[in-house]
Structure formats: structure tokens, C-alpha cells
Amino acid sequence: MDFALLLVLAVALSGVIYLLDVVWLRPKRRERVERADANTQEGLDPATREKLLKEPWLVDYSRSFFPVLLVVLVVRSFIVEPFQIPSGSMRPTLEVGDFILVNKFAYGLRLPVVNTRFLEVDDPERGDVMVFRFPEEPSVNFIKRVVGLPGDQIRYEGKQLYINGEPVPKELMEESATQQPLFEERLGDVEHYIYNNPRDPGPQMREVEVPEGHYFTMGDNRDHSNDSRYWGFVPEDNIVGRAFAVWMHWDGGLPSFTDVRRIE
Template sequence: MDFSLLLVLAVALSGVVYLLDVLLLKPKRRQRFATAEANTQEGLDPATSEKLLKEPWPVDYARSFFPVLLIVLIVRSFIIEPFQIPSGSMRPTLEVGDFILVNKFAYGLRLPVVNTRFIEIDDPERGDVMVFRFPDEPAVNFIKRVVGVPGDRIRYEGKQLYLNGEPVAKQLIEEGPDASPEQLLLEEQLGDAEHFIYNNPRDPGPQMREVQVPEGHYFMMGDNRDHSNDSRYWGFVPEENIVGRAFGVWMHWDGGLPSFTSVRRIE
């Protein structure tokens, strides 16, 4: 189910009903009221007046919901949109159950539903955590880290990421961290972004020969390198699939009580 499409349809429907009332129905109600009042010497009683001026229920609902739906559409389409993390592919940066906020204008303003960019602001940079529509199933949103931008040459071999022929710098922080005892916690330097990643020393993981990122596309990888369904398996993300840049965690919910102790900025 495409929530953006449903929201656009709801705004359009309520707006049309509201506009129809303002231009046609409301003047007719007032005319009927004025005619009835002119034909009554004693004046209309309150009950009759209310009945003649009362809005039909579709108009009442449209008038109430249209401004609310319009504000939600504007905020969600052009400013900020919330998402929930459904998998562990971005651990340790993001945990399952994290609720994140996505900046919708960081990479330019896009029309809802069709996702066409009509105002250019900036382009994704290496190291950004980005939400995008999965190329094989556009109705599904994925979140990964931007590893390669147009023109970059990417290779992944022996748990080492190579960018334009050079190994991406990383250093071991901890062996078997409490949050994931079977993994190695490392800090990686990707562009200007320093972030943590996981590697499983007992899992050979995927190997990928060098590929070049085409124009208008991006190469994405999860920080949980051995447990991430990303560009190493299904290829590049086209520019038109970009949703926005993730910038913060505002809540965590794993089925119990919501927790706000993990509020943080996404690096």
C-alpha cells in the first residue's frame, strides 16, 4: 500500500468537496435561507435556520480534514518523514525498532507519489545514511549507507571495501562487543563520515569484483556488512528512487514500552 498515494488522494478528494461547497453549495444554502426568511413575517425559528444552513456531512468532514491532511502531506513530502527500522542490516548504527527521522529536502524537493525532483538542492555524499525505494520493488523503502557516488569504482574483497582502487580506512574498536558477541566492531572512515561497522570473522561474506557507479546512480551498503541485502547483490540505486537523508533517531520500540533513551543523531 502506497501511503503517499492514499494521502494525495485524500487531500484531493477533501479539497474538491470543500471547494465545491464554497463555490456552489454554500451560496445556494444561503439563498434558500434568505428566501425562507423573507417569506416569514415572524422570522425563522432557530431549529429551521440551523436546518437550512447546515452543511451536508461530506462537506463537514471535508472542511474538518482538508487542512490537517494538507499539512501532513506538505510536511511528509517536503520536510520530514518518520520511518521504523525493520531489520539489523544497519547495525550498529541503527537497531531493529529504532524510529528515525528523514530529511526530505536534503537532496532536493520531490513531487509526492511520482518522486520526481523539481528543485535541486544537493546530492548524496559518501557516508550519508539514505532512505530510498528498493529498485526491484519501489513500494518498499530501504535504508543503507552511501558508499559510491556516480563515477566511483567500488570493490569489496576479504571484508575490505575499496574505493577508486584504494582501501577504505578502518580500525578495530572491539572484538565480540556485548551487543553482538560474534562480530568485530570497527570504525570506518568513508569520505568525511566516521562510523561504526560490524564484520563477522567466521563468515567469509560476499566478494565483489570492481564495478563503476553509472551517472545518476548510487552504490549502497549496510553497516552490518555480513548481514545486509544491498548493492553488492542487486546493483545500483537510481536517483529517482531517493527518498531522503536519515539524520536522527527519536524513539525505540521493540514491542514493549516505547523508549526515548536512545535519541541520537545518525552518523
């Protein structure tokens, strides 16, 4: 189900009904009251007048919901949109059940549903946590970290990420017998944590070049992430926005607001 499409249709339908009432139906109701007034010696009583002027239920609902739906559409399409994290592919940065906020204008304003950019603002940078439409199934949203920019040479070998022939710096922060080793990785100016188990051979990837208008993304949970290593590059047209904050966590019990934070 495409919620953006449903929202656009709801705004359009309620707006058309509301406009139709303002332009045509409401004047017709007033004319009917005026004729009835003229044909009645003492004029219409208040109850009859109110009944004749009363809006049909469909018009009443459209008038009430149209401005609310329009505000939701504008905010969700051009300012900020909430998402819930469904998997552990971005651990430890994002946990399953985190509710995040996505900046919709960071990478330019896009038309809802068709996702065509009509105003350029900025392009994704290496290290950004980006939400995008999954290239193989555009109705599904993915969230990964931007690793490769257009023109970059990317290689992943022996648990080490290489960009343009240079190994991406990472430092072991924590290791235990029961959990995955925790590393701090530096992508450009962005320092963030990743899970990466050197004892597990995992996927290897020969060097590839990121095409123009595309991006290479990876999950921070490197051994448990379905990302560009498996299905390729993210086209610019699939970009939704940049994730910038966690505002709530919900794992099926009571919602928690104790871990509100910026996404680095």
C-alpha cells in the same frame, strides 16, 4: 499500500468537496434560507434557520480534515518523514525498532507519489545514511549507507571495501567470542561503526563502476545486509531523503526515548 498516494488522494478529495461547498453549495443554502424568510411573515425561527444552513456531514468532515491533511502532506513530502527500522542490516548504527527522521529536502524537493525532483538542493555524499525506494520493488523503502558516488570504482574483497582502488580505512574496536567484531570505518569525512566478521568469507564482489545518476549503497552490518552488492545501484529517481536522527525506539513494549541521537 502507498501511503503517499492515499494521502494525496485524501487531500485532493477533501479539498474538492470543501471548494465545491464554498463556491456552490453554501450560496445555495443561503438562497434557500432567504426564500423561506421572505415567504414567512415573522421570519424563520433560529432552530429552522440553523437546520437549513447546516452543512452536510461530508462537507463538515472535509472542511475539518482538509487543512490537517494538507499540512501533513506538505511536511511529509518536503520537510521531514518518519520511518521505522524493520531489520538489522544497519546495525550497530540503527537497531530494529528504531524510529528515525528523514530530511526530505537534503537532496532536493520531489513531488509526492511520482518522486520527480523539481528543485535541486544537494546530492548524496559518501557516508550519508540514505532512504530510497528499493529498485526491484519501488513500493518498499530501504535504508543503507552511501558508499559509491557516480563514476566511482567499487570493489569488495576479503571483507575489505575498496573505492577507486584504495582500501577504505577501518580499525578493529571490539572483538568477543559471542558477538561480531566491531570496526570503525572512515568513508571520506564520516567515521562510523560497522560489524564485519573476517572469519566468515561472505560475499565477494569484483570491481564495478557506478553509472551516472546512480549510487552504490551498503549496510553497516556488512555480513547481514541485502544491498548493492547483490542487486546493483540505486537510481537517483529512487532517492527519498537523508536519515539524520533517531527519535524513539519501540520493540513491542513501551516506547523508549532514552536513546535519542543523531545518525552519523
